[in-house]
Amino acid sequence: MTKTFDIYENIASQNVRFKNRFGIEIAGDLYLPEGYDHQKNPAIVVSGPFGAVKEQASGLYAQEFAKNGFVALAFDPSFTGESGGAVRNVAEPVMFTEDYSAAVDYLGTLPYVDRERIGAQAICGLSGMALTAAGADMRIKAVATASMYDMSKSMYLGYMNSYTDEQKAKLREHVSQQRWVDVDNGASETGKYRLGYHELGFDEKGHVVTGESLFPENLPEDADPVSKAFFDYYCTPRGYHERSINSTAAWTATTPMAFYEFPLYHNIKDISPRPILLVAGENAHSRYHSEEAYAVASEPKELLIVPNADHVDLYDQKDKIPFDKLVSFFTENLK
Structure with a gap:
């Protein structure tokens, strides 16, 4: 490439x-x-x-x-x-x-x-x-x-440092459970760890939202301006690269834990x-x-x-x- x-x-x-x-x-x-x-x-x-x-x-x-x-x-x-x-x-x-x-x-x-x-x-x-x-x-x-x-603040505190203590606890619980998923799947032996969002969000019911690809194949027309800007760079000929995580996949699902620990x-x-x-x-x-x-x-x-x-x-x-x-x-x- x-x-x-x-x-x-x-x-x-x-x-x-x-x-x-x-x-x-x-x-x-x-x-x-x-x-x-x-x-x-x-x-x-x-x-x-x-x-x-x-x-x-x-x-x-x-x-x-x-x-x-x-x-x-x-x-x-x-x-x-x-x-x-x-x-x-x-x-x-x-x-x-x-x-x-x-x-x-x-x-x-x-x-x-x-x-x-x-x-x-x-x-x-x-x-x-x-x-x-x-x-x-x-x-x-x-x-x-x-x-x-x-990235530490962005992952743990959310946009404009807005996450509540309850939300931060949900993030910690979610990422902690992802470690059990990797354990049960034998990831340490296979090297295949589950993927997930590094910046976790919440749905309208307060549940953690994640996914195995940072961007969909096609961005919805009503996507927010920030998502559109990132998509336009990473997922179009302008900036797409086959080795870029942002262009093709996501981070390992347990990635946020280190950023919660490391300011x-x-x-x-x-x-x-x-x-x-x-x-x-x-x-x-x-x-x-x-x-x-x-x-x-x-x-x-x-x-x-x-x-x-x-x-x-x-x-x-x-x-x-x-x-x-x-x-x-x-x-x-x-x-």
Whole structure:
């Protein structure tokens, strides 16, 4: 399957492999600026959105950074895409956070990368992991996010942090019971775990709603605008990729448990004095995630709201993604 974005012929790319500290092999696409082998270059690791693959938005961002003089590495998190991990479609916040540091490890082995000038760019649901990684990993000198989601809050607290204690208890009970389903089906032996929504909802009677595919084959005409925007990216030629969880399936049904246990970017203040740039669309349903992160982060920090943009616009709409700002941010802070 080819990449979902236009390729720049003057930007070389290489398919690479490296391991995280748990021994899982991570797959990446390395984008190289012109003349990269004649100097020590700044570098950026890129991943996201949650459930996407490196051939989608992260690859587009990485290629654009390479066009502007950065060595850029777009990677698939553990258990997804072309990366390793025996059980597929598992989202694990600790592991995904580690994957960012593993990507930094890899870049630091390249003779044409300056170890003191490595930054991180995250998109959508990998943003919380990038911020968490940067809080602990001092080698990440600057971090930017686009259309940020805090997946822990989104899964456990619901949209705009609206779930009640009763609803949260129902979520915990549902996911706990899914573990029994996997036990009884011998999933640990077969590696075939039941799939389900990572962001569980409730029907009109208050029952938990789930399913084994994030999107139907055809979206109903009365679908809400957010579902339509995601569907238009992941399930049409615009952004569809056969290895993308969001395009083809769902996460393992027990995935939310780890996010109930693991609050993301709790260490965001530790990023300072390294800078943070949070980018969100003016009309994005997820905008509040960036605003909440900005509120608790320490200086230097910046929140950039893109006029007339929604959440998914910042995946691939080059006329709305503020690449000039992102490039200047990393240029200034990866001197």
